[in-house]
Amino acid sequence: MDSNNDSEKTAAVWLARRVGEGWTDADESSFNEWLQASTRNRVAFIRVNAAWQEAGRLKALGAGLPSGTVPGTGEWQLTPFFDAASTAAAASDASPVRPTADASGSGQSAPAARRSRAPRWQAMAACALLSVLTIGWFLWPAGPSYHTPVGGVARVPIADGSNVTLNTDSRIRIVLSDTERHVDIERGEAFFEVAKDATRPFVVSAGNKRVIAVGTKFSVRREGDDVHVVVTEGRVRVEDNRAASAPPTQLAAGNVATASPAGVLVQQKPLPEAEEYLSWRSGYLVFRDRALAEAVTEFNRYNTRQLVIGDPSLATLRIGGNFRATNVDGFARLLEQGYPVRIERRDDVLSIEPEAH
Template sequence: MNSRTIEEQAAAWLVRRDGESWSDADAAQLATWLEESTANRVAFLRLEVGWEQSERLNALGAGKPRGVVPPRGEWRVSPLFKLRQAAASQRQRRFRPWLAFAASLLIAVLGGAYFLLFHSGEDYVTPIGGVASIPLRDGSNVTLNTASKVRVAVSDGERRIRLDRGEAYFEVAKDPSRPFVVIAGNRRVVAVGTRFSVLRDGDEIRVVVTEGKVRVESTDAPLDFESSKGGPLLLAGTIARASSTAVVVEASSLQRAEEMLSWRGGYLIFDETALADAVAEFNRYSARKVYIDDPAVAALRINGKFRATNADAFIRVLRDGFGIQASVSDDRVVLSSSP
C-alpha cells in the first residue's frame, strides 16, 4: 500500500473519531488498523498532531499560490481553520466531507514557516526557521530558506545574486539580454528564464531545477550562456551536486524535485529517507539540535510530511511510532534505541 493511500485512510479515521457516532467498536477497529503497520501509526499520529494544533494556530498564506509568501498585511486565518471551528461547534453533517479534505492537507496548510527578512541595502538575510520572498525589480523573485543570506545586484547588463549561505529558490523573468547568475563559492549557476534552487553548504552546492534549464560552471570560466563548454546543462527535474572539483548530475523527476523544495510551503517531505538525513534537515530549522547516538536508529527509513519548524511533533512521531527514546534538554535532543 502506498503512502498516499495510508494518509487518506489515516485522515478518514481521524474524522470518524471526532464524529458524533464514534463507538467502542470503532475504537477497536482503529486499534486494529494502527497495529497493522508502523506506517499506519506514523501517518495517524502525524495528522493527529496537526489536527490538535489547528485549534490554536492561524494558517498563514491561505489562498496564495504555492511558493508565494504573503505580505504582512495580507496574513489571515485559513478558511480551513474557520471550517474546523464551525464543525467542532455545530457538528453538522454537511461539513464533514470538508473535514476529511482538511485533515489530509493540514500539514501543508499549517506550514508554520517563520516569515521574517532582514534587509540591509542589497543584502537579504533570514534567521533560523525563517522563509521570505524577495521580488526583484526585473520581475524575478527569490525565496530564501532558513538561515540564508544573498546579495543582489541587478544592472542593465546582468542580474547577479551571491549566495553567501543557506538556500534560495529563484523564479527568473525571461530576459535573454541579461543572464541571471547565481554565485555560490567557486561555482556559478547561469539561467535566462527558469525556476531552480541553490543550496550552499560550505564549498559544496546542490541545484534543483523545476522549470527551464540552467548551467552549472566554474566561476573561472568565461560567462557565456550559449556555450556548451562552460558546464553541464540541467533540465527540469534534474538535481546536481557540485564541489570545488566536480559536478555530479542526477536525472530525477519533476515530482521529486518539487518535494525537495517543499520548504517553500513550510514543510518537509521524506520518502524512504534515512533518519540521519531527516534529522540533519530538521536541524537547519531549529536552534535546538537533534543528535543520534545509535547507528541502528540513524539508519531507519521514514516517510511523511512534517512542519519544518516543529521538530517537537517529529520527535513525538519517532517516539510513539517507532519506539525511539528521546532525551530532551534546553539545547539538544538525543535519540537512541529503546532499552
C-alpha cells in the same frame, strides 16, 4: 462563468466587469443570481470588493505624480508618506519572517534612507527613468542584502519581475545592472523564479560555482564547498569560476545536481520528486524513504533546538512523511510513537536513543 470552480477567481472576474463601463441591467441580474447561488460566492465577492475599496487608498500615493505615470516597484519611499524607519517597521510588521538586517539595518531601509534625502524633483525624475537605470542608481554599489533567521522562509521580489524565496538561515545579495542580474548566495539556500530577459542573464554565484539562467525556476543551496541545484522549469548552466577550461554542465527540469570541487553529479528525477526538495517554501519537509540521519540533518537546518542521533545503529532507520520544518518536537514525538526509540530532552538538544529493553 462558473467553469472555474474557484469562487474567489470568479468573484474577481465579476468585479472587474462590474466596475467597467457597459454594465447592463441584464449583467446586474446574472451577477445577483451568481451572488445568491452560494454563501461561498457571496463571501468571495465581499472579500475582493473590500480589496477594491481599500485599493482606493493608493490615490494618496499617486498624489504629485504626473498623470499616466505608474510608480515603479518599491518607489513608495520617495513619497513623503514613508521614511526609512517606518519602512523597516512595516517590513517587520508584514511578516515575522521578512528578511532583515545587515549591519546597516534592513536591506530595504538602507537604500530607502538614501532615497529619502533626495530632493523631490529628483524623485519625480527618477520615476520617469527606465526602471533598469533607476535600480542601478539606487542599489549601487553593493546592492541590498537579505537574510533569514533559523526557521525562517521569506520571499523577496526583485525589481526585474523575478522572485527569490530564501530558505532558513540564508543570506543573499542582489545586484542588478543593465548587462546582468546577479545574486550572490553568501549562505544557505534560495529558490529563484526568473523573469525572462534574454539581454540580461540571471547569474547566481555560490562560492566558486555560477548557475546561469535566462528564464526558469531553480534552487541553489550552498553547503560548505558543495553547491546543490534543483531545476523545476527551463534550463540552467553550471560553471566553475576556477576551472575555466572545464566544460559547463547543462541542467534541465527535474535535474537534481551536486557540484563539488571534484565535479558535478547530476540525477534525473521525475518532476514531482524534484519539487519535493523545494517543499520548504511552504514550511514543510517532505521525506520519501530517507535515512533518519538525513532527516535529522534537514530538521537541524530549521531549528535552534537540535536533534542528535545517540546511537549509530539508528542512523539508517528509514522514514517518510510530511512534517512542518519548525515542529521538531512534533517530529520527535512521532519518532517515539512509530519507532523503537526514546527521546532524551536536554536544553537545546533532543537526543534520539534506542529504546531501553
